[in-house]
Amino acid sequence: MMHQQIEEQEIIERYVRDQLAPEEKRAFEEHFFSCEECFDKVQVTERFVAGIRDAAGRGMLAEDARGPIPLRSTHTWWVPAFGVSACAAVILAAITGWLYLVQVPRIRGQLSQSAAELRKAQQERAPMEQQPQVGMQAEVNVPLVMLQTTRGLQSSPTDAILPADAAQLVLWIDVDSGHYRTYRVEISTAAGKPVETLQHLTRNSYHALAASVPSEGLQPGEFQIKLFGEEPLPGSLLAEYRMRIRRP
Amino acid sequence: MREDQALGSVDVQFVADIQNGNAAAETALYERYCAKVYYVALRESRSPQDAEDVRAETFLRVLQAIRGNQVRSAAALPAFILGTTRNVLHELFSRRRQTGKTTEPETAGLAIPSHEKLFLDSEVQQTIAQIIVRLKPRERDLLRMHFYEELPAEEIARRSGIARERVRLVKSRALRHFRELYNRHRATQNNRTDTKQG
Numbered sequence: 001m002m003h004q005q006i007e008e009q010e011i012i013e014r015y016v017r018d019q020l021a022p023e024e025k026r027a028f029e030e031h032f033f034s035c036e037e038c039f040d041k042v043q044v045t046e047r048f049v050a051g052i053r054d055a056a057g058r059g060m061l062a063e064d065a066r067g068p069i070p071l072r073s074t075h076t077w078w079v080p081a082f083g084v085s086a087c088a089a090v091i092l093a094a095i096t097g098w099l100y101l102v103q104v105p106r107i108r109g110q111l112s113q114s115a116a117e118l119r120k121a122q123q124e125r126a127p128m129e130q131q132p133q134v135g136m137q138a139e140v141n142v143p144l145v146m147l148q149t150t151r152g153l154q155s156s157p158t159d160a161i162l163p164a165d166a167a168q169l170v171l172w173i174d175v176d177s178g179h180y181r182t183y184r185v186e187i188s189t190a191a192g193k194p195v196e197t198l199q200h201l202t203r204n205s206y207h208a209l210a211a212s213v214p215s216e217g218l219q220p221g222e223f224q225i226k227l228f229g230e231e232p233l234p235g236s237l238l239a240e241y242r243m244r245i246r247r248p
Numbered sequence: 249m250r251e252d253q254a255l256g257s258v259d260v261q262f263v264a265d266i267q268n269g270n271a272a273a274e275t276a277l278y279e280r281y282c283a284k285v286y287y288v289a290l291r292e293s294r295s296p297q298d299a300e301d302v303r304a305e306t307f308l309r310v311l312q313a314i315r316g317n318q319v320r321s322a323a324a325l326p327a328f329i330l331g332t333t334r335n336v337l338h339e340l341f342s343r344r345r346q347t348g349k350t351t352e353p354e355t356a357g358l359a360i361p362s363h364e365k366l367f368l369d370s371e372v373q374q375t376i377a378q379i380i381v382r383l384k385p386r387e388r389d390l391l392r393m394h395f396y397e398e399l400p401a402e403e404i405a406r407r408s409g410i411a412r413e414r415v416r417l418v419k420s421r422a423l424r425h426f427r428e429l430y431n432r433h434r435a436t437q438n439n440r441t442d443t444k445q446g
Binding site for chain 2: 010013017029030032033034039042043044045046047048049050051052053054055056057060061062
């Protein structure tokens with residue numbers, strides 16, 4: 001293949017654009033394998049055609065194109081990046097402004113209101129906290145009565161000396177070893193009016209039951225006390241006691 | 249002596265040196281033809297990876313043939329290298345067809361990107377942009393219709409009102425400008441690279 005033929009028939013451009021017949025293509029390839037000049041022209045034409053087609057695809061060769069459109073080269077990556085960053089900055093500024101101007105004052109107001117309510121509640125609670133709670137206070141000289149089993153109506157009741165300022169009376173009941181794990185104690189007046197019921201009592205290491213009873217319900221007089229086996233079922237009456245409350 | 253005759257004598261010398269065990273001649277042969285083998289392989293396979301593989305396999309076979317004295321005519325070495333390249337490509341496509349992995353680019357349609365994308369980089373785009381600025385609107389239309397819309401020359405002449413001969417002139421002038429500017433870009437780029445490395 002001669003250079004004149006290549007020139008006249010535009011072989012290089014047609015080769016690049018895949019417009020040669022197979023035989024022409026084969027002949028031209030054999031030629032440029034031994035012709036540096038034609039191979040160089042092929043390389044340049046490849047880039048030229050690729051560039052022109054790319055430019056046309058991007059509208060740079062349009063009829064109304066006034067100038068080149070910015071290239072999508074590696075140097076223009078910052079354009080979209082800058083746009084995204086700018087949008088993000090505007091959104092962030094809007095959110096910050098909204099928080100600072102709207103949300104923060106609202107939260108501050110709520111906080112102030114809560115603090116005022118808390119102070120008010122503390123002021124109301126202060127006098128109550130200063131009053132000692134009866135049930136929570138330690139008590140000394142607690143009266144205690146050790147109950148004895150009743151052996152007949154004529155037997156005298158067990159006396160319990162209950163000072164006026166005593167809050168509790170401790171009952172101490174010796175219990176024989178039996179098969180019950182828990183016990184129940186019912187206290188009633190001599191007339192049979194229930195005063196207190198103590199449940200789920202267990203024997204202590206002295207094989208006795210110990211329980212405190214509020215002194216409010218124990219007015220001077222006689223009381224009947226019944227001891228029941230509670231568990232395991234069935235429960236049953238184990239003993240009866242008589243107790244007399246007296247004031248010192 | 250014509251240029252191709254001079255090149256032919258160089259090839260004859262290469263073949264003789266390689267057959268005498270001269271490793272430097274093998275390197276020189278590779279440097280002389282590697283770009284061409286790679287280009288043909290890239291055009292056909294449209295894959296840089298495949299083109300690399302084809303180039304390596306081609307030179308392996310070519311050097312084995314030269315060492316084994318299997319090249320019929322040392323003066324026809326370029327045609328032998330090109331033929332070997334085509335054989336390697338053909339075998340590659342045959343293997344792919346058998347394994348069902350792919351088809352030849354010509355029959356693959358749009359599934360395989362055009363090889364021209366492989367020649368497009370930012371330097372080419374910048375050079376083209378500089379050329380377009382210099383063109384008259386009618387010349388831009390002409391290049392678009394020819395290279396992008398791929399209209400026949402008669403249609404382009406009719407639409408643009410430019411004679412067919414003039415169409416060819418506009419194309420060759422734009423190509424010449426491109427070559428000058430592109431080579432200038434490359435030279436500047438190479439100088440920068442050399443300066444950095446120095």
